[in-house]
Amino acid sequence: xxxxxxxxxxxxxxxxxxxxxxxxxxxxxxxxxxxxxxxxxxxxxxxxxxxxxxxxxxxxxxxxxxxxxxxxxxxxxxxxxxxxxxxxxxxxxxxxxxxxxxxxxxxxxxxxxxxxxxxxxxxxxxxxxxxxxxxxxxxxxxxxxxxxxxxxxxxxxxxxxxxxxxxxxxxxxxxxxxxxxxxxxxxxxxxxxxxxxxxxxxxxxxxxxxxxxxxxxxxxxxxxxxxxxxxxxxxxxxxxxxxxxxxxxxxxxxxxxxxxxxxxxxxxxxxxxxxxxxxxxxxxxxxxxxxxxxxxxxxxxxxxxxxxxxxxxxxxxxxxxxxxxxxxxxxxxxxxxxxxxxxxxxxxxxxxxxxxxxxxxxxxxxxxxxxxxxxxxxxxxxxxxxxxxxxxxxxxxxxxxxxxxxxxxxxxxxxxxxxxxxxxxxxxxxxxxxxxxxxxxxxxxxxxxxxxxxxxxxxxxxxxxxxxxxxxxxxxxxxxxxxxxxxxxxxxxxxxxxxxxxxxxxxxxxxxxxxxxxxxxxxxxxxxxxxxxxxxxxxxxxxxxxxxxxxxxxxxxxxxxxxxxxxxxxxxxx
Amino acid sequence: xxxxxxxxxxxxxxxxxxxxxxxxxxxxxxxxxxxxxxxxxxxxxxxxxxxxxxxxxxxxxxxxxxxxxxxxxxxxxxxxxxxxxxxxxxxxxxxxxxxxxxxxxxxxxxxxxxxxxxxxxxxxxxxxxxxxxxxxxxxxxxxxxxxxxxxxxxxxxxxxxxxxxxx
Numbered sequence: 001x002x003x004x005x006x007x008x009x010x011x012x013x014x015x016x017x018x019x020x021x022x023x024x025x026x027x028x029x030x031x032x033x034x035x036x037x038x039x040x041x042x043x044x045x046x047x048x049x050x051x052x053x054x055x056x057x058x059x060x061x062x063x064x065x066x067x068x069x070x071x072x073x074x075x076x077x078x079x080x081x082x083x084x085x086x087x088x089x090x091x092x093x094x095x096x097x098x099x100x101x102x103x104x105x106x107x108x109x110x111x112x113x114x115x116x117x118x119x120x121x122x123x124x125x126x127x128x129x130x131x132x133x134x135x136x137x138x139x140x141x142x143x144x145x146x147x148x149x150x151x152x153x154x155x156x157x158x159x160x161x162x163x164x165x166x167x168x169x170x171x172x173x174x175x176x177x178x179x180x181x182x183x184x185x186x187x188x189x190x191x192x193x194x195x196x197x198x199x200x201x202x203x204x205x206x207x208x209x210x211x212x213x214x215x216x217x218x219x220x221x222x223x224x225x226x227x228x229x230x231x232x233x234x235x236x237x238x239x240x241x242x243x244x245x246x247x248x249x250x251x252x253x254x255x256x257x258x259x260x261x262x263x264x265x266x267x268x269x270x271x272x273x274x275x276x277x278x279x280x281x282x283x284x285x286x287x288x289x290x291x292x293x294x295x296x297x298x299x300x301x302x303x304x305x306x307x308x309x310x311x312x313x314x315x316x317x318x319x320x321x322x323x324x325x326x327x328x329x330x331x332x333x334x335x336x337x338x339x340x341x342x343x344x345x346x347x348x349x350x351x352x353x354x355x356x357x358x359x360x361x362x363x364x365x366x367x368x369x370x371x372x373x374x375x376x377x378x379x380x381x382x383x384x385x386x387x388x389x390x391x392x393x394x395x396x397x398x399x400x401x402x403x404x405x406x407x408x409x410x411x412x413x414x415x416x417x418x419x420x421x422x423x424x425x426x427x428x429x430x431x432x433x434x435x436x437x438x439x440x441x442x443x444x445x446x447x448x449x450x451x452x453x454x455x456x457x458x459x460x461x462x463x464x465x466x467x468x469x470x471x472x473x474x475x476x477x478x479x480x481x482x483x484x485x486x487x488x489x490x491x492x493x494x495x496x497x498x499x500x501x502x503x504x505x506x507x508x509x510x511x512x513x514x515x516x517x518x519x520x521x522x523x524x525x526x527x528x529x530x531x532x533x534x535x536x537x538x539x540x541x542x543x544x545x546x547x548x549x550x551x552x553x554x555x556x557x558x559x560x561x562x563x564x565x566x567x568x569x570x571x572x573x574x
Numbered sequence: 575x576x577x578x579x580x581x582x583x584x585x586x587x588x589x590x591x592x593x594x595x596x597x598x599x600x601x602x603x604x605x606x607x608x609x610x611x612x613x614x615x616x617x618x619x620x621x622x623x624x625x626x627x628x629x630x631x632x633x634x635x636x637x638x639x640x641x642x643x644x645x646x647x648x649x650x651x652x653x654x655x656x657x658x659x660x661x662x663x664x665x666x667x668x669x670x671x672x673x674x675x676x677x678x679x680x681x682x683x684x685x686x687x688x689x690x691x692x693x694x695x696x697x698x699x700x701x702x703x704x705x706x707x708x709x710x711x712x713x714x715x716x717x718x719x720x721x722x723x724x725x726x727x728x729x730x731x732x733x734x735x736x737x738x739x740x741x
Contacts, residue, residue: 041594043705043706044705044707059594059623060624065624154685155685163684195682195686196630196686198627199628199630199634202631213623213628214621214625
């Protein structure tokens with residue numbers, strides 16, 4: 001007999017995710033991922049001016065606000081056949097790189113690290129040994145014995161004052177924590193340093209986007225006029241500041257994030273064989289070097305890999321009716337026409353029909369509908385999206401930069417290439433792509449400066465600003481690689497207004513329920529066979545789910561009517 | 575967002591919430607309404623939207639922060655309460671849809687010993703199920719009162735007489 005456990009909500013994520021898992025002989029036999037909130041952006045956007053859509057979608061959550069805005073302006077530009085000037089493309093790319101740097105570092109230290117780092121155990125570390133260890137893995141200057149000893153004192157005082165902060169909600173002391181106290185202390189120190197650093201890198205968004213949070217975008221370009229000597233425009237001083245921020249970000253990622261990631265990973269190599277999941281990976285591609293329409297110029301190439309076979313990469317077409325489709329066999333929605341078929345997002349519908357149990361309830365009937373997430377499929381295949389997919393597709397496409405960082409990491413950790421298809425591989429891929437993104441951010445910056453020096457200061461194409469120049473009806477699709485994975489928006493414009501708008505977001509690909517054929521999506525697949533030592537403290541489930549960096553804010557919305565947001569882990573009867 | 579670095583008694587009024595989810599966005603509505611006014615020179619207003627970690631620099635920059643947000647606490651909708659959270663754990667559990675980053679950030683600010691004095695004004699709302707950018711009648715009706723509370727608090731902190739028009 002198996003025991004079903006429920007983790008609801010999964011903590012340290014944005015949004016509300018529930019996992020039910022059947023455990024048999026210390027391993028997960030089957031798992032069910034449910035988004036228990038719903039957010040109907042589609043309804044809010046209907047009837048609005050397409051030029052304003054970016055501002056609404058940017059509000060959906062605070063984590064990847066700018067990538068939704070970016071994807072939105074791209075889909076409107078696609079519908080209206082607008083090509084943005086090169087500088088606007090570059091500014092978007094630099095903001096995108098800053099977003100990645102911020103998002104991946106915050107995910108690693110503030111949302112995921114505590115699945116691996118036992119912060120309570122850090123208080124037992126020897127500051128001198130910690131210092132030696134820190135200096136052996138990195139040149140980062142804050143590494144003296146006094147630095148670590150002061151930190152320990154401060155944290156001890158904090159805990160003794162009765163505050164819990166990050167020390168609450170943990171499974172501290174669980175046998176699955178394997179790090180020496182000194183590595184735990186380094187992790188804790190960098191948790192705090194990363195917090196201070198992250199507030200700097202977001203200033204790139206303030207400079208180009210005019211404000212932060214929720215920076216400004218513009219259909220047709222960007223709203224930041226280049227003016228090398230005007231105090232209010234994008235002048236030489238501000239541009240130099242952007243370069244400084246990108247350099248500091250590169251330094252932090254190379255000297256703090258990556259050494260920590262590798263040090264921690266070296267104690268958890270067994271996780272290179274756990275949490276692999278689907279083995280199908282999809283990337284839409286992003287960071288155009290030569291314009292968004294020239295997909296061959298993307299720094300992140302697009303493609304699909306099936307069954308872990310990296311010798312073949314398939315092309316993706318977001319416009320084709322039979323490639324990307326959303327199904328609702330296990331989702332609380334209803335379609336007007338075919339009850340169980342898939343719909344391409346241009347024909348997409350978002351009518352909710354909740355048929356689950358009335359809360360509070362013990363468990364969901366997972367043979368029926370059990371999630372507010374729809375189930376997207378590519379040519380009928382369940383695929384994983386995100387950093388691991390991007391690194392694998394780049395690698396499989398033969399891109400040298402990808403090969404360099406991936407092969408080096410495999411060699412340094414002394415693990416086989418198959419270790420990539422795992423929870424550890426997913427977490428490592430996020431760090432490895434951060435290395436690439438820090439380099440590219442500076443490349444784009446230098447290109448921008450070069451363009452300005454050559455006299456090109458164009459930042460927007462406003463020739464189609466006037467709706468009278470638009471066709472009566474237009475379809476558009478815009479895509480990006482959000483930090484969490486492939487993101488796309490599909491728009492139908494009719495009579496100058498939004499007639500339909502559909503978002504298919506990365507967490508929907510990964511966290512969706514199974515489809516009508518019983519094929520599971522990425523979370524459910526990755527959780528199968530994961531060992532769970534203590535069903536009451538399922539830190540192993542958190543490790544695998546957090547390795548995807550779940551963000552359900554744009555996929556779903558708060559459901560709990562009682563507002564009881566206590567972290568609940570219930571073990572149900574046999 | 576206006577920067578007025580010359581004042582030592584700087585106050586930030588930060589409205590947070592999700593503008594797309596009806597009453598959940600009450601803090602953002604208030605911030606937008608305050609931004610349109612001519613405020614005392616030491617007071618800044620920020621629409622914090624749904625951000626968490628992104629807001630750290632503002633918490634470090636101002637000694638006093640008046641934070642306005644919605645909460646789901648079973649009080650009658652429109653109830654306004656002032657909470658002086660000492661620690662992150664003192665924040666209401668179901669503050670809003672974006673509490674994860676915010677609470678962690680405030681916990682870390684204490685750990686860094688850089689937390690400002692936070693005055694948390696919470697507005698009880700009936701449901702987080704609403705969609706759209708409008709407020710319900712119940713919340714719309716208390717906006718003048720919320721506005722008044724915020725201005726009183728600013729006055730209390732600065733010990734100055736404020737000469738503002740009500741919205």
